[in-house]
Amino acid sequence: MRTSKKKGLGALAAVAVLALAGCGSSTPAGGGSTAGAGGFKVPDLKPLDKLGTPEGEVKVLAWPGYVEDGSNDPKVDWVSDFEKSTGCNVTVKTFGTSDEAVQLMRTGEYDTVSASGDATLRLIAAGDVEPVNTSLITNYPDIFDSLKNQPWNSVNGVSYGIPHGRGANLLMYRTDLVKPAPDSWGAVFDKAGAQAGKVTAYDSPIYIADAALYLMSTKPELGIKDPYALDDKQLAAAVDLLKAQKANVSEYWSDYLKEVQAFKNGTSTVGTTWQVIANVAQAEKAPVEAILPKEGATGWSDTWMVSAKSKHKTCAYKFIDHIVSPKVNAQIAEYFGEAPANRKACAETADPNHCKTYHAEDEAYFAKVHYWNTPISACLDGRTNVKCTDYAAWTKAWTEIRNS
């Protein structure tokens, strides 16, 4: 009896050790690394030097609406042809927030990801993604130069991804229930009381930037220049605004179908959205409209990145090349409601004015759109006399808002 008891304890201890070794993910061990612009370390990883034979599959992590394979709508499918021509079977997993994308990418299960600017640097710094060899992407020369080698998709001149497209986060409202039609983010902040209990907001720390953007124009004395570069005082002001907003919020969304449903049945009447959500809701006969408010907006400029742990890199490169090819990039841009990254896509859209409507080549327009970015302690707006709040502080602040 004694011995068996001892054995049992031994087994338990062994399991505990295994569990300790296996759980969580840890910082990449040792190895060379170089400092990035924001002062963070970048692991030395090499890009792929040439394509091999396709591995037969590719696992894709994407924003909803980016990679449609016909399962949502049989007519919307830009994956099947790719599978036939390359032999790479595509499996798609969608995510609702950048935080979710980072966490899923870290499992090493996925070969490529469509990452926004608030995810890219975290993935680069943690060694989850590797640099890309842009010469292997045949469509790369056709991509707008203004999207290439930007602070959110490159470090020290090394490119970490292929631009996908860009757009703004919009203000959506029920045309029958919100009158007069709003033209300002004030509809979800200072004047949210008019729709008390019917306001919706995006459920991620990055939404703090939306409040900061609103404060940029309504409280100039705070001196916010960039909604992702907030010092302690500015962050506190944004948090206060969001706490006040919470009293009028019905629910927070990160699942886009949940937002569609909430607007359809009227539990939400006004709030932040993506164009694709407005499109889906309108297709389902919900009386909604989405506008770009006068204060400008936060937005995104997304990047396709390749996992450092990928075992299907050739398929991943071929998939990215396919996604940014003129025809497909045009289809995605129209379906999602965004500006394409490939300039030749503008000639392929079903609506000949699509690129004009979404300001694909209008840099002055996008100057008003503040792309999602990762806040770091070195102020992104160039201030050197103060320390800015980093994403950890934003996360803490967001939890505090949600739990207040």
Next chain:
Amino acid sequence: MRRRLGLAALLTPPMLWLVVAYLGALVAIFATAFWTTDPFTNLVVRTFTLDNFRELRTPTYLGIIGRTILIAALVTVLCVVVAVPFAFFMARVAPARSRSLLLALVLVPLWASYLVKAYAWRAMLQPSGVLESVFGTTPGYGFAAVVITLSYLWLPYMILPVYAAFERLPESHLEASADLGGRPWTTFRRVVVPALWPAIAAGSVFTFSLSLGDYIAVSIVGGKLQVLGTAVLQNITLDLPFAAALGTSSVVVMVLYLLAVRRAGALENL
């Protein structure tokens, strides 16, 4: 010898499963709770710290834990209030023929998908939904909606043990009480309730623990309500060690609850 070998072969796989999957996971959660994260990449950094548990003691999180326990307690009470008369009717009043039909009716919702039921409540609770058109008002998404939905979801887990207890209660006990001059209320209080008590406690283990850990129904009908489950979910992507600390707190609550229930002698009724 051969028999012992056979026994070992039979027991090893389930024991391994139990130790590795169940205890291993618990140990992993507990251990992770003592680590911290890199502020920029959100990666887990393995340096020992008690900060996560210290943070749990702030009013925000004590509030969440308290709110979650309150929801679980209300759900349990509501389930008892509905289940006892219903089980009594099933076991004592309804003709024997319809008993199996009633039992089936109680069990049928268990076979429907959890998500379908939660979304059904989301639709019923919405403005101009079923509740509003029938009763003229709806609580909307939030605390009350969560309590109602969870009570609905877990009710069968309470009815079944209570029903079994009513079935086992000998008719002669009730007659003896009446013969000795006990009025119906006295009989209920002094004969029926003590006989039901372990069954109720057993049912409450399900209703309480399932409510304590639920986050899906809460995110569907809870509006902006935060409970332990949604707080874990929110932190799991950004701060895994803190999510683990939150998870540990629910394990602690559940262990305390089970210890209390054991004193009621209910675990033999599960």
